[in-house]
Amino acid sequence: MIYDPVLNKLSISPISTTDLKTFLMEIKMITNYFTVTVNFEVTVDVVSTTAIQTVSASLQNLAPPMFDEDLPDIQLSATQKSSFSLPSISDADHDEFQVTANLGEAAIFATFEGTAFNFLPLPAHVRASPYIIKVKLTDKNTFPRSLTYPLFVYIKAQEATTTPSPPSQLSSTNTTQNSSSSQNPATTNSTANTTKTEVKPVRSISEAAAQGAQIKNAKGSIRIMKANQYGELKIVIRGDFLTDSMVSQISEQDFTATLQTQGKQTVPFKIKSRDPSAGTFVIELLFANPMNISANNDVDTLDLRTAKELVVTSGLRRRRLQSKNPNDVIKILTIPSGQVQRKNLPQQLSKDNAGTAQAIEKGAEMTSYIFLSGSLIINIFMSMFMNFIWDLLNDLSFMMILSFISISVPGLVQMIQSTFLSFIYMDLLQTDKWLPRLFFSNQNDDDDEALNQFFEINGFSSKRLINNLGSTFVFLMIFLSLHIFLLLMRCFFEGCTKCGDRIIKKLSEKLYWGGSIRFITQQYTPLALSGAINLYMIKYDSAGDVISIVLSIGIVAISPLLITLLSVILWRARRKQEASLTKDYGCLVEDLNTKGLIGTFWNILTLGRWILTVAIIVVLRESNDLQIIFLLLISILYLFLLVHGKPFFSNGEIALAAFNELMISCYLYLLMCLTDYNEAHSFREELGFGLLGTVFLTVIVNVANTVGLLLGICCRRIIRRLNNAGNKKTKIYEDKVLENPEQLNMQEEEKLPVELNYSGQMTQSTLPNMRQYFQQPNAFTPLFNPKELVSSHIRREAFHSQQDLGILNRLEAKIIMRANEQLMHQLAHHHAPQQRQYLNEMQPSFSDDVNGQYFDQELDQKEESAIVENQQENGIWSDPVLSKQPTHGNRQNIWQY
Incomplete structure (x- = not known):
């Protein structure tokens, strides 16, 4: 006797040595307050006599006689006489047998003699449905067994016969059919119910078992995979086999749906689509x-129950059997009655909102297809535009991730936010179609479901890291493989061959530190979110589960260490000098104002904000009020650092970031009004419109900013090309003396675009871009072009800081001395004696000033200017502006205002 406390079930299993008698049982149920005693009797006896006789009969007669071949369908033509002989018959026990035939409706034109049928149909017997003759085989045994086969007879009109049957003959035929039916009371009404021309004979399960067929039984189940805002439930049928047949045969009458949270209210439904x-x-x-439904933060629960037992079978078609045929397999899939699946429903949309939401989803789906198909071409030919698009999505990510907050928002707000998130975390490789099959043996695990309905709405419908990451997981594996490959190359091939050294050098430049930092900063959000979710389902059933849990623990454990490591690295690099900070860790401080402490660590602060946001969303998912409070405090702190720290060079970027933070705070304030603190739950529709307006305003402003930047770049490129086309006509002044080169330089300066030209590549004149180009002098041509009369001017206020300007004013003499010797010779091309005399008079003064007191003043500031160092070392300068009447030692500032 075994008691199962989980199932609350008592199992009694006597064995062969158990005494055949009645046992007295007593069960005591003891609680802290009272004791309950239950007495009952258990009688152990032999099995019933009927069961023994049945087993004995089955042993004496293994199977009834059977045809060695399937009975074919008989095709007859009217007025043509024909006969049919039954195929050979065999019995597993080698017993004698007898054959009987119940002609049924076919008795009017068929006769049976021995083992053959004779047919003589008339035109009046023609019909679309077949005549069924039942052939019964019975063995002569003490325990006889029989088997009935249907023989289908089809009668078609004779091709040459076009004369219709006389009415009197049809009447007599009907009378004959009626009398024949009365003479065969055992005949079933299968003929009357037959409407198809192709009717296949089917065995019963007991008959198949009697014939020695191998029967495979499987119990199936149902599971609700997903519930959406349109009132749709996606249900999967589970089973070892025949799930496609089950899906094809189920109907609405097989299930009942009730809302448990609304007084077990029955909900009508219809089957919308099937995917066998x-x-x-x-x-x-x-x-x-x-x-x-699920309004006012009260989540409604739906129960889907099977109303009856659902059974599908295969392999019951009759076939030729020889004793025991191993290919005769019967499969039976059964879903028991009363099986229940429960699912929390998200807030449902009204009919008007549902139509709008479906249109938005279709548009988003079409856009994603276009984006996926054209992403390669855009990345190759229009990478700048792709960078602007990704920057736009990143700027909106903090607003869109607020849809994970556990509050049911009326209207379309959460759906729009989830649509934007689907673009931000787009599954470029469509991994949901193939990746789970590679790693998980049991893809339909009951435990593998979303943490709650809000995670499911936003695309995180699984707890497994691999399923949630999608394409990011593939990129992560490639990234880790490259690091492992580089480590192996350094261990075994470094210094062996030049090719190996080149590969090591290339990979080192790409991976350390720039590649690693860029990958972490761009992919950290989905990695952290998926890793935190996976910690709520720790399983080791498959290789995918092991990989998921190892990566999840690693991501969660490394996150604080990563913040600390990057902070220490930036702090040390900043203390040394700014040049090394920009050169070695450019990806971490790209487009940031590293003059200030907050600007230097801005990306680190953003990474820390993502860690806190993910932790709040996942850990506090059951407390929406705490989620809002903590996220609001983080947003206010972030806004304070943004305004006072000024981490960006452009005031426009700072203003846009501040606007986004204000919109996030506004969104969170509105969400507060939808919590349970608003007990009356009033103005929910108005608050929903307010949230929708907040999201739309944020999106419109950011999109307008991105479009404005793109249009500005396009306009500047057009202007540059027009200016270049005009400059070709006055490229070099070789045939006349320049009387006023200062005026000429000013005219050329007015025509210059804001962008700079490096070997045919355009870039915006910003301080980070200039520093990046100065650090790689071999990759770009100098700004000064000795073949041109006037080189490209650089407006210093467009890209220099105030500190750099002060240093440049003190070092312009040295820059003129190194930079303009070749230009001065070009200016003196036609009047060489006069100009050479001027040059000879000018250079000593420059040397004296450079080596004298003028250059030595505030020399310590020179080391702080990365731009000046690179200007001197790499020969990058602008044009001099000469005076009309040059005199000894006279000069002007070469950096144009």
């Missing part, structure tokens, strides 16, 4: 008032 190959089907719930 995937074993899934979709039902649409027909709510009377969809807006009342």
Whole structure:
């Protein structure tokens, strides 16, 4: 006797040595307050006599006689006489047998003699449905067994016969049919129910078992995979086999749906679509008032129950059997009655909002297809535009991730936010179609579901890291493989061959530190979110589960260490000098104002904000009020650092970032009004419109900013090309003396675009870009072009800081001395004696000033200017502006204002 405390079940299993008698049992149920005693009797006896006789009969007669071949369908033509002989018959026990035939309706034109049938149909017997003759085989045994086969007879009109049957003959035929039916009371009404021309004979399960067929039974189940805002439930049928047949045969009458949280209210539904190959089907719930479902933060729960036992079979078609045929397999899939699946429903959309939401989803789906198909071409030919698009999505990510907050928002706000998130975390490789099959043996695990309905709405419908990451997981594996490959190359091939050294050098430049930092900063959010979710389902059932849990623990454990490591690295680099900070860790401080402490560590602060945001969303998912409070405090702190720290060079970027933070705070304030603190739950619709307006305003402003930047770049490129086309006509002044080169330089300066030209590549004149180009002098041509009369002017206020300007004013003499010797010779091309005399008079003064007191003043500031150092070392300068009457030692500032 065994008691199962989980199932609360007592099992009694006597064995062969157990005494055949009645046992007295006593069960005591003891609690802290009282004791309950239950007495009952258990009688152990032999099995019933009837069961023994049945087993004995089955042993004496293994199977009834059977045809060695399947009975074919008989095709007859009217007025033509024909005969048919039954195929050979065999019995597993080698017993004698007898054959009887019940002609049924076919008795009017058929006769049976021995083992053959004779047919003589008339034109009046022609019909579309077949005549069924039942052939019964019975063995002569003490325990006889029989088997009945149907023989289908089809009669078609004779091709040459076009004369219709006389009415009197049809009447007599009907009378004959009626009398024949009365003479065969055992005949079933299968003929009357037959409407198809192709009717296949089917065995019963007991008959197949009697014939020695191998029967495979499987118990199936149902599972609700997903519930959406349109009242649709996606259901999967689970089983070892025949799930496609089950999906094809189920109907609405097989299930009942009830809302448990609304007084077990029955919900009508209809089957909307079926996918037999995937074993899934979709039902649409027909709510009377969809807006009342899961409203006011009260999540409604739906129970889907099987109303009856669902059974599908295969392999029951009759076939030729020789004793025991190993290919005769019967498969039976059964879903028991009363099986229940429970699912929390998200807030439902009204009919008007549902139509709008479906249109948005279709548009987003079409856009994603276009984006996926054109991303390669855009990245190759229009990479700048792609960078602007990704920057736009990153700027909106903090606003869109607020849809994970556990509050049911009326209207379309959460759907729009989830749509933007689907673009931000786009599955470029469509991994949901193939990746889970590679790593998980049991893809339909009951435990593998979303943490709650809000995670499911936003695309995180699984707890497994691999499923949630999608394409990011593939990129992560490639990234880790490259690091492992580089480590192996350094251990075994470094210094062996030049090719190996080049590969090591290339990979080192790409991976350390720039590649690693860029990958972490761009992909950290989905990595952290998926890793935190996976910690709520620790399983080791498959290789995918092991990989997921190892990566999840690693990501969560490394996150604080990563913040600390990057902070220490930036602090040390900043203390040394700014040049090394920009050169070695450019990806970490790209487009940031590293003059200030907050600007230097801005990306680190953003990474820390993501860590806190992910922790708040996942850990506090059951407390929406705490989620809002903590996220609001983080947003206010972030706004304070943004305004006072000024981490960006452009005031426009700072203003845009501040605007986004204000919109996030506004969104969170509105969400507060939707919590349970608003007990009356009033103005929910108005608050929903307010949230929708906040999201739309944020999106419109950011999109307008991005479009403005793109249009500005396009306009500047057009102007540059027009200016270049005009400059070709006055490229070099070789045939006349320049009387006023200062005026000429000013005219050329007015025509210059804001962008700079490096070997045909355009870049915006900003301080980070200039520093990047100065650090790689071999990759770009100098700004000064000795073949041109006037080189490209650089407006220093467009890209220099105030500190750099002060240093440049003190070092311009040295720059003129090194930079302009070749230009001065070009200016003196036609009047060489006069100009050479001027040059000879000018250079000593420059040397004296450079080596004298003028250059030595505030020399310590020179080391702080990365731009000046690179200007001197790499020969990058602008044009001099000469005076009309040059005199000894006279000069002007070469950096144009």
